[in-house]
Amino acid sequence: MGLTCQQLTCRRGRSTLFAGVSFSLHAGEALWVQGRNGSGKTTLLRSLCGLALPDRGAVHWQGKPVLATRAHYHSQLLHIGHADGLKPDLLAWENLALGGLPGERCSREAALRALDEIGLKAEAQRPVRLLSQGQRKRVALARLLLSPSRPLWILDEPLAALDQDSSAQVSQLLQAHCARGGMLVLTTHQDPALPGARQLQLGASC
Amino acid sequence: MDQPYYSTANGARRRLTVFTFASPRNFYHLAGRLIPWFTALGVLAGLAGLAIGLLFAPTDFQQGDAYRIIFVHVPAAWMSMLVYMAMAGWAGFGLAYHTGVSSIMASALAPTGALFTFLALWTGALWGKPTWGAWWVWDARLTSELILLFLYLGFMGLHASIADPRRADRAAAVLALVGAVNIPIIYFSVYWWNTLHQGPSVTLGNAPTMAPAMLAAMLLMVAAFWCYGIAVALRRARCIVLERHGSAAWLRRRTK
Amino acid sequence: MLKAARQLMQRDLLLAMRRRSDALMPLAFFLVTTTLFPLAIGPDTKLLRSVAPGIVWVAALLASLLGLQRLFADDHADGSLEQLLLSPQPLEVLVLAKVLAHWLTSGLPLLMLAPLVALQYGLDAEAMGVLWLGLLLGTPVLSLLGSIGAGLALGARGGSVLVALILMPLYIPLLILGSSAVVAASDGTGSAPHLMLLGALLAGSLAASPWAAAAALRIAYE
Numbered sequence: 001m002g003l004t005c006q007q008l009t010c011r012r013g014r015s016t017l018f019a020g021v022s023f024s025l026h027a028g029e030a031l032w033v034q035g036r037n038g039s040g041k042t043t044l045l046r047s048l049c050g051l052a053l054p055d056r057g058a059v060h061w062q063g064k065p066v067l068a069t070r071a072h073y074h075s076q077l078l079h080i081g082h083a084d085g086l087k088p089d090l091l092a093w094e095n096l097a098l099g100g101l102p103g104e105r106c107s108r109e110a111a112l113r114a115l116d117e118i119g120l121k122a123e124a125q126r127p128v129r130l131l132s133q134g135q136r137k138r139v140a141l142a143r144l145l146l147s148p149s150r151p152l153w154i155l156d157e158p159l160a161a162l163d164q165d166s167s168a169q170v171s172q173l174l175q176a177h178c179a180r181g182g183m184l185v186l187t188t189h190q191d192p193a194l195p196g197a198r199q200l201q202l203g204a205s206c
Numbered sequence: 207m208d209q210p211y212y213s214t215a216n217g218a219r220r221r222l223t224v225f226t227f228a229s230p231r232n233f234y235h236l237a238g239r240l241i242p243w244f245t246a247l248g249v250l251a252g253l254a255g256l257a258i259g260l261l262f263a264p265t266d267f268q269q270g271d272a273y274r275i276i277f278v279h280v281p282a283a284w285m286s287m288l289v290y291m292a293m294a295g296w297a298g299f300g301l302a303y304h305t306g307v308s309s310i311m312a313s314a315l316a317p318t319g320a321l322f323t324f325l326a327l328w329t330g331a332l333w334g335k336p337t338w339g340a341w342w343v344w345d346a347r348l349t350s351e352l353i354l355l356f357l358y359l360g361f362m363g364l365h366a367s368i369a370d371p372r373r374a375d376r377a378a379a380v381l382a383l384v385g386a387v388n389i390p391i392i393y394f395s396v397y398w399w400n401t402l403h404q405g406p407s408v409t410l411g412n413a414p415t416m417a418p419a420m421l422a423a424m425l426l427m428v429a430a431f432w433c434y435g436i437a438v439a440l441r442r443a444r445c446i447v448l449e450r451h452g453s454a455a456w457l458r459r460r461t462k
Numbered sequence: 463m464l465k466a467a468r469q470l471m472q473r474d475l476l477l478a479m480r481r482r483s484d485a486l487m488p489l490a491f492f493l494v495t496t497t498l499f500p501l502a503i504g505p506d507t508k509l510l511r512s513v514a515p516g517i518v519w520v521a522a523l524l525a526s527l528l529g530l531q532r533l534f535a536d537d538h539a540d541g542s543l544e545q546l547l548l549s550p551q552p553l554e555v556l557v558l559a560k561v562l563a564h565w566l567t568s569g570l571p572l573l574m575l576a577p578l579v580a581l582q583y584g585l586d587a588e589a590m591g592v593l594w595l596g597l598l599l600g601t602p603v604l605s606l607l608g609s610i611g612a613g614l615a616l617g618a619r620g621g622s623v624l625v626a627l628i629l630m631p632l633y634i635p636l637l638i639l640g641s642s643a644v645v646a647a648s649d650g651t652g653s654a655p656h657l658m659l660l661g662a663l664l665a666g667s668l669a670a671s672p673w674a675a676a677a678a679l680r681i682a683y684e
Binding site for chain 2 (some may be wrong): 610614615617618619620624627628630631632634635638639642663670674677678681682684
């Protein structure tokens with residue numbers, strides 16, 4: 001039992017973004033969603049999160065429809081979207097401790113440790129608006145270190161704007177997550193270096 | 207047959223349910239068949255009502271012939287309220303059941319309702335000049351109508367400001383429902399604020415204080431406005447269906 | 463759930479502290495607007511005293527409308543609103559937490575300025591007290607109803623003007639009750655019923671607004 005997607009169809013205006021998308025994801029599996037710009041990757045991910053309503057089809061988590069069991073599903077899900085979800089006026093560690101995931105206990109020390117691990121020890125005390133785009137992305141991704149208990153990770157372009165070292169580090173994080181039995185859905189234009197990841201191509205028919 | 211059925215264009219039989227006309231295609235055809243009837247009824251009732259009201263109803267003792275404008279003012283005011291409730295109802299249905307046609311119906315009703323409200327305001331002012339001596343005296347009834355006009359404009363403005371039609375429908379539906387809940391509160395507070403307008407002289411279930419001919423004219427005009435409202439809303443709804451589903455196969459076949 | 467709400471409120475308060483100008487500008491607007499009217503009408507004390515309740519309430523309303531943008535728009539822009547929607551906590555509670563933080567940084571300072579404005583207009587102590595009490599009950603309603611408007615206008619063109627158009631009819635009962643309470647106090651007819659109705663309005667808004675605002679937010683993200 002895991003994430004199942006059945007005949008998912010999304011329309012934007014008059015055109016169909018994608019139609020009939022179906023897959024089944026189990027523990028330890030990763031899904032790499034590929035497609036050109038505008039092929040609906042972000043919309044697909046948002047539908048999987050239960051944010052966007054699909055025109056047709058359904059998403060199920062552990063057998064139950066996602067839209068009917070939102071609270072439970074969201075407690076098992078970690079989503080990092082295009083926008084990093086960081087408040088520019090808060091310090092980097094404050095974003096993780098206060099802003100990141102409402103309700104999750106995260107102390108200052110835990111936030112600092114996570115930033116240290118991701119290689120941003122020096123930037124931890126700086127407000128996010130002063131960080132570069134790549135550094136901001138890494139602060140957002142530090143959230144992955146803080147919530148190991150959430151089995152499903154849905155990540156939209158996690159490797160964008162990252163340099164090679166950071167990219168490799170994040171790929172390792174993702175691999176470790178799958179090795180622990182977690183599930184992963186991600187979109188990226190670069191190769192995520194995830195051996196064994198299934199691939200889903202969007203926009204092939206449109 | 208124990209359940210009602212209907213025949214589709216290609217001869218298949220389908221069961222008739224509440225959601226049968228939630229399909230744009232079925233709705234489009236049904237609306238097309240209803241519009242001529244409601245138009246005819248509306249025109250007839252309107253002509254009859256205006257004839258009785260303007261020609262046959264007796265002159266009022268106090269107000270002379272100027273009172274005759276109530277045959278347009280009162281039905282317009284009633285309809286403006288009724289249409290808002292209908293609009294909120296359709297919008298709520300569409301929000302709950304994700305039926306696009308219900309939301310289209312709500313969007314189609316809005317301009318008609320706004321027009322009725324504007325008509326009520328305008329005829330109210332025309333009536334006010336000879337009776338109160340001023341075009342606008344901020345009485346409770348007319349002020350509430352003005353606020354109702356703002357509610358309609360807010361609904362239409364919100365709908366027009368959101369690009370995605372489905373999202374626009376749903377956001378405007380929330381606003382319509384919030385507005386519907388607030389209308390009693392608004393009316394109450396405006397009455398509290400001012401009590402100048404005469405009490406209603408025709409209410410459902412109460413004996414009217416008007417002559418029978420006046421009552422007949424009033425009810426005919428209400429029926430006329432109602433039929434006009436339905437006909438126009440259905441027509442507008444058909445246009446919106448064309449706009450949104452223009453590329454659908456069943457429409458392309460029709461317009462060939 | 464309450465922990466999450468408290469954490470969110472703390473975050474919003476911290477952000478407001480870091481960007482004090484965002485929160486203070488509507489207050490400045492309030493002061494400027496209430497100064498404009500005597501300049502336009504003339505310094506006749508009796509006239510000013512009679513129009514004071516209406517002007518203060520309208521100015522408070524307009525200032526509140528201006529300040530509503532920062533309730534959801536900033537969070538929407540940087541993606542943190544999306545994270546709130548993905549939280550397992552009920553969205554209604556989180557919205558209430560945000561509205562409370564918003565009121566603490568917009569309504570409460572306005573309450574502190576109101577006596578100053580009342581003095582400007584020459585209101586006596588009793589009228590000032592009723593005005594203050596009315597604003598105490600009414601400014602949370604401004605924030606609560608405002609959250610519905612702000613949520614609906616997310617992702618729509620039109621910005622503040624659209625929010626104003628949507629919210630004005632909904633604010634009218636509040637306006638009427640608030641200003642007529644002060645008028646009743648000055649007349650001697652007793653402001654208690656007006657204030658009690660204001661309280662009822664507050665209770666109703668507390669119960670219903672988070673629900674409508676949460677629905678509006680979910681729709682904005684569909």
